[in-house]
Amino acid sequence: MGIRTKLRRNRTQKKGMPPGSLVYIGDEQTEEVTISAIAFNSDKIDEYENASLDEVKTMIDSEKVTWVNVNGVHNVQLIDQISKHVGLHPLTTEDILNTEHRPKIDFFEDHLLAIVKMLDLPEESSDLDDEQVSFILMENTVITFQEKRGDLFDPVRLQLQESKGRIRKSGADFLFYSLLDVIFDQYLIIMDEMDDRIAQLEGMIMEDPDNHSLQDINQYKNTILQLKKTVWPVREVVNKLINRKVSYIKEDISFYLQDIHDHIVQANDMVETSRGQLYGLLDVYYSSLSMKMNEIMKVLTIVSTIFIPLTFIAGIYGMNFNNMPELSWEWSYPVVWIVMIIITGLMLMYFKRKKWF
Amino acid sequence: MGIRTKLRRNRTQKKGMPPGSLVYIGDEQTEEVTISAIAFNSDKIDEYENASLDEVKTMIDSEKVTWVNVNGVHNVQLIDQISKHVGLHPLTTEDILNTEHRPKIDFFEDHLLAIVKMLDLPEESSDLDDEQVSFILMENTVITFQEKRGDLFDPVRLQLQESKGRIRKSGADFLFYSLLDVIFDQYLIIMDEMDDRIAQLEGMIMEDPDNHSLQDINQYKNTILQLKKTVWPVREVVNKLINRKVSYIKEDISFYLQDIHDHIVQANDMVETSRGQLYGLLDVYYSSLSMKMNEIMKVLTIVSTIFIPLTFIAGIYGMNFNNMPELSWEWSYPVVWIVMIIITGLMLMYFKRKKWF
């Protein structure tokens, strides 16, 4: 379960509408859609927590580098107005509204659209929390569309406010890169966390495998699958970013993009490694089940093979034949006991030699 | 079973006929083949429910954008006449008549042939219902050939009638795109449905795995295989559509085609995910079988290892030796009981420690 249940929300509703129809596809959101905006140059920085549409428009049109962050894309009308203001194609707007989109990048003459996933791995669950972030990068403006409030971008905001690094001295392209960088670094952190959890799971399975363990393995496999689906296409996105020459990305950022590319490649490697480990876990699980079965069977076999022959001997002398000379011999009973003890001893030696206990 | 039984219908019949011989290959159809047609421009729309061949020919030759929809391809003669009127190659007509064709696209000087599958997943079965749709796209005309009445195109008809979106203002190429879009959107909806059903199946297998479950898994695997065979080649079809420059497809539709391409890529991803989940299910199934075996063996082992030794003790004192002093001791019987209870207690503690129950 889980991986794609969200998907169906509004897809059927959209079925049959003309292409370019603007419909929000994604989880139901109750929060109001808000816009925060930051405009800055190396000297000055202006921040708006709850910017109105008009304020945003003014800022976008200004000379300063502007970062407009839209929290939520379920207010279709608002998104449409922003899109129209910056001149997006209706299909681009449609992509932004579809929070189930595959990571991708589309280049246009004066802007690009990049769609990636912001991931979070909650403490108590193995279900990845993914939130789609769409980026519009223009000459002087970055617009980010998130599914809901709360993101990973606070460090970037801090760098902007405190003018750390070269971010305040650079253009919209470097801001765009910095935001992507934060998102992709998180992938590596999540992969580390996954690695830890898989190691923990392995310990638990070694100790006591139950059907629940298999469910856990499968759930982690699903999580890894989801990670793969999130991280793999990003490689292509970054590749295109590096190779495509567009006016709104300056040459001197390409080395930074190469750095991102390295991280994505590493994240992909880590996904593959985790997948391999999960399959190893499956082997451990089945082997543990098999081991347990062997152990059960050993107990049964040891007890049965010792006592069944003894019971047979007892049965012999429980027969009621008139003519059973042993019955009346004086030492019969102790002799029978001695025979039984010897048989038991031989059996135990046999099992010992077979290393059954 | 299932996947390809339909295939053989008429293939052997055709064996040995000269290439280009027109033979219908597919399910037997009893319905009469009918033709519906719509001719429109941005001002006016004419609809014909049961168009005659002559009407159709006139419409195709007119200036208006015309959509001719042929319900059924088992009337070989009729198909042949239409094909000849629009100047198709005999092998193209042969492809249209073969409802078992692989999705493909062929470009000609003044038209193209695209063959795709229209899918449906019936409520109560996991057998995909696939129907082949062949498209002929010309300068001003789209001709669709379906296997039988009933399709997914009603929303497009509605858009045409109500003049929603840009469809009435655009040419045959946009109509062609809109029809493809409806078909491919259905793929995503079906993948969602499959996802749900697999989740359900998983629940059932966890509870009580039987041989039937495996059949279900295999049936879903077949369905996924069929989906893969349907969706995978479509990627190439759309790729060719995007990259091939032909006079009857205008430049400005390419962005829409790119959108279709994204959906197809996503559908392929979803197919792979479902396949992975089904293999996970197989593990769950085998593990459940193994678990059940363990449980059975535990019951047997617990009962046997407790009662076999006790029975042995009872057997000892059922022996008929004359000289068995214990038999005449007053407290023998209760002592034996106490010994038996102690043995049982120790055994239970042992099993408890092993977590066997």
Added chain:
Amino acid sequence: MGIRTKLRRNRTQKKGMPPGSLVYIGDEQTEEVTISAIAFNSDKIDEYENASLDEVKTMIDSEKVTWVNVNGVHNVQLIDQISKHVGLHPLTTEDILNTEHRPKIDFFEDHLLAIVKMLDLPEESSDLDDEQVSFILMENTVITFQEKRGDLFDPVRLQLQESKGRIRKSGADFLFYSLLDVIFDQYLIIMDEMDDRIAQLEGMIMEDPDNHSLQDINQYKNTILQLKKTVWPVREVVNKLINRKVSYIKEDISFYLQDIHDHIVQANDMVETSRGQLYGLLDVYYSSLSMKMNEIMKVLTIVSTIFIPLTFIAGIYGMNFNNMPELSWEWSYPVVWIVMIIITGLMLMYFKRKKWF
């Protein structure tokens, strides 16, 4: 077994002979090698059942389109003479004589050599019957070399005799295409048949899996492997045919070749599908074995866990202690029976609740 036993016949014999040495490699053939020939143009057709070498040479040199069919390649001298007459390279002749050759195509200035396999699936066996057919296509002549009499080409002969389709009006290239078409259509028919048989096998395994079933699965896997080895390289052969421009293939046949290509791609798809189904079958087989084991264990466990405790109780009252008050109580015996029946009932309820029967 089976797949390659034929291979070794004469290979060791050939070891160490100079390259281009003409040695027949293949099954031992006792039949005499015969040559049939057909020369035709749109007006006239001449057929020879048992053409002499000289007749054949004359026909090849004539203006008419000629099809020379050699039944058997074990008469090395005869093949050599024909080869020399039409100017083949010694290595080409060597390839024709090696009936274990991989499908391939070689282009020369005035002729081509194509080697493909003609398949047959006998009614009562799953061992594919494959026969190599080598084609020499020249300007006006097609020469086919078969391993033995009997082929799939009768429909083509009929088309030639009855002048059906365009075959009599076309050149050697179209004849060549028609012959290939017949061979490749057979692949699809065999894949259909395989599909049926696999479905049948599945039914049998569900009912009663035995070791023989596994042998059957493996045999089908071998057959599928052989099909793959036969069909896969053909794709490349046809691709080369389509892309290579040579004087003896006219442009207007390329569309027909494209059609063949589609069929080969479909055959490859079907091979993959069948392979997937066979692996599914393996799962069914193992699961059935496991199920059967579970069933056996259930019977053992139910019987044992019911009767072993009861036997213990009986054993208790079979002890011979002097002081066992229950023995003399009047209702002891019926009470013991009642206790036993209650225990049995409880056990059965327990098993029922566990759904063991």
Added chain:
Amino acid sequence: MGIRTKLRRNRTQKKGMPPGSLVYIGDEQTEEVTISAIAFNSDKIDEYENASLDEVKTMIDSEKVTWVNVNGVHNVQLIDQISKHVGLHPLTTEDILNTEHRPKIDFFEDHLLAIVKMLDLPEESSDLDDEQVSFILMENTVITFQEKRGDLFDPVRLQLQESKGRIRKSGADFLFYSLLDVIFDQYLIIMDEMDDRIAQLEGMIMEDPDNHSLQDINQYKNTILQLKKTVWPVREVVNKLINRKVSYIKEDISFYLQDIHDHIVQANDMVETSRGQLYGLLDVYYSSLSMKMNEIMKVLTIVSTIFIPLTFIAGIYGMNFNNMPELSWEWSYPVVWIVMIIITGLMLMYFKRKKWF
């Protein structure tokens, strides 16, 4: 074991020496290194069994086509002197001395180095015997370096001596081709032999699977792996030979090389097929184990389920209650027997119906 034990001989010794240091890497060899040489043209042939270094140098420098064959490469000094005489790069000489080299080909201005493996499959073992052969091909000379005496080249020597085929009329390049051809033909013969042995192994496993069988399967898997490692890179070697234009290979040999290429492709196919069969064998093995387990359990279950209830009945009437009316009835004993026989019969019918025997 086995695959790479040889590898380590001298590798650690070499660790840390400057690149181009000449150290023999391979099995310890006690035989003295000898050189045989053949110089020929279409008229005359001179053979030397134990040529001295000076004789060899004279022959290499002569106009005749010369084949120098060095038996053993553990005489580092000798190899070095030959290498220097013909002007090899130190790294090339290093490659020749390393008998664990991967098959490869290196082109230089006036010579090439080709390294391939000569294989042998001993009668009584599944461990492939591989011997590295390095070829130096120059304008008029072929130099072959083998690990030890004894090779597959006798047929070529015979062709040279008896002037069979075109070998005496051709140059060093054709000689080079002929030698490669002999080595690669051996691959196909070994694959045939492997195929036979796998079929035999399958028969043995079907009859009686033991742990030894699995070892055999794994050993064959290792052999196949080794074959793959030997044959796979050869494909690239031959490809490069075909495509690279160098002065010391004449155009007219390319068709012969194509022929070699076909054989290598076929050998690769056969390797894949054998691998598939070995995996099938693994299934047979596990299934046989499982079958045997089922059989054992059936015996246990049949015997237990028949006799445990009967023993219970006997136990009942072995109880010593005073008040057991049946004990004194006259027909009790035969009735009990009849009841027991009926129970046994019903059980047997039940097992029969379940097809347990």
Added chain:
Amino acid sequence: MGIRTKLRRNRTQKKGMPPGSLVYIGDEQTEEVTISAIAFNSDKIDEYENASLDEVKTMIDSEKVTWVNVNGVHNVQLIDQISKHVGLHPLTTEDILNTEHRPKIDFFEDHLLAIVKMLDLPEESSDLDDEQVSFILMENTVITFQEKRGDLFDPVRLQLQESKGRIRKSGADFLFYSLLDVIFDQYLIIMDEMDDRIAQLEGMIMEDPDNHSLQDINQYKNTILQLKKTVWPVREVVNKLINRKVSYIKEDISFYLQDIHDHIVQANDMVETSRGQLYGLLDVYYSSLSMKMNEIMKVLTIVSTIFIPLTFIAGIYGMNFNNMPELSWEWSYPVVWIVMIIITGLMLMYFKRKKWF
């Protein structure tokens, strides 16, 4: 466990810092960072064990070929100063400080950065010890950054000191090549060692498989995975080195690089082989478990099927019916014994025939 635990050390700490921020990522190091340096030309060689930063700067700027080796990269400030002196990009310095970097190579106008892993396989553990080495290659200088003291470079130092081979006569590029060569040769030696250990493990599993064996297999799988991750990207690194033309690598080193490339390809082959062997081991393991189960079941079944019927017979004659004529017959008792012995004999023959012992 193990593979990536190190990774997390400082990654989270770095999260959110501006790109190009210099933070050490890796194991905690307590040793002080030291710099050793060697400056040489064909005449003279100067060595510094504990060079100061200024000494190093002077050497780098001198005409001689200089090799600066930095032991440890946890002294961020020091690394930064060196980086700045030679003009590295901040991101390059960041890569050097991140000891978890994937092997890679970056080319700049006057230098390159190569990152590879130096491996060691400790005697008593299967956890690979990997240490990152970053190379800066400039016109006259090689700078190596290691994680800690102790490396594989002593042979190179010896060659420099003793002026062995061409190293003293060559430039920084050849020194760079020599260092890489030492690192990559170690890969092959480790692969040999792994091969040995896997063979040993196989022996142990054949003898006595326990859950610990599986852990060992999984640990080796992880080690192989890690090797793959280390060796695989190196292929690309070397490829780029060969193909990229830069001023600071002379043409005549390319042949040496090709030699490295061959070794890396071979190392990759060996990794694949080991992986195949580990999977074979898994089969051996499961099979051994299964075998052991069969053996246990056989013992149980043999003992049970022999003694349960015998016990039943004894039970019969333990019944207390008044009317049991056999009880009073004189030879009953010995006859019962004979019957029992015959039954036992038949059973043993049956088991013998089934080859159960």
